[in-house]
Amino acid sequence: MASFKKYRVGSKFKLSHIDPGDTAFCEGDEAAQREEVDAMAGELDELQNLLHAEGRRKVLLVLQGMDTSGKDGTVRWVFSRTSPLGVRVAAFKAPTEEERARDYLWRCHAVVPRTGEIAVWNRSHYEDVLVPVVEGWIDKAETRRRYAQINDFERLLVETGTVVVKCMLHIDKDEQRERLQARIDTPGKQWKFSMGDLEVRTKWSAYQRAYENALAATSTEHAPWYVIPANSKRHRNLMIAQLLMKTLRQMKFKVPPPDPALKGMIVK
DSSP states (O other): OOOSGGGBOOTTOOGGGSOTTOOTTOOSOHHHHHHHHHHHHHHHHHHHHHHHHHOSOEEEEEEEESTTSSHHHHHHHHTTTSOTTTEEEEEOOSOOHHHHTSOTTHHHHTTSOOTTOEEEEESOGGGGGTHHHHHTSSOHHHHHHHHHHHHHHHHHHHHTTEEEEEEEEEOOHHHHHHHHHHHHHOGGGGGGOOHHHHHHHTTHHHHHHHHHHHHHHHOOSSSOEEEEEOSSHHHHHHHHHHHHHHHHHHTOOOOOOOOGGGTTOOOO
16 A cells, blocks of 8 residues: 655655655555455445444545636545535535635634544645735735644644645646636536636646645644545545544544443333
């Protein structure tokens, strides 16, 4: 099995050093890979049950990436066999008027995972150190302040029992072009397409720099970032499923001990 070490963001991180077309976590043919994703989805369901039974901790999976990088697809495949009672997905859109009237982390506090739950954030608080930076709405000093605030916010989550897993889904510009074109050319997928996607695409290089800086500044011991090569959808799913499974296994869940009062009880 491939190692995650290469993909964990460290002090000398350069986004360009990670190949979006890398398929290090794919083994065997397509059928074998699909079977592996399905098997891991089943084990994730079992591990989530143990997380719930233990009743002490929670897990937050953060998914970030450029348009079409596969955040929705990741949720669909990785959690395909997990009970919806144990996984809650929050999608972060442009802030509402209610949200803009408060600090940028306010809407995040409202959807942090509950005890025994896995929360998945489709986009996240990191939008507030990406879009405003690229658009020039905040200066360098404010950007640095937000990096520090995000690190403190995530430390708070960790110190109160949340395990944070952060994944940046990394695709290249050509792959995005193909996926956007597929949305345009397929009537059943056109609802996914927005003219705004093309506007953001013109700022590709600026967003790559913003991601590189944000990941480097906020990949910490308590909440590290992992870059997920995502040109291959199966590789993306396999790598994230393996990372999440590894994380949950390392938590070494302890379910409540048997109730002595139930010993010998017969249901009639």
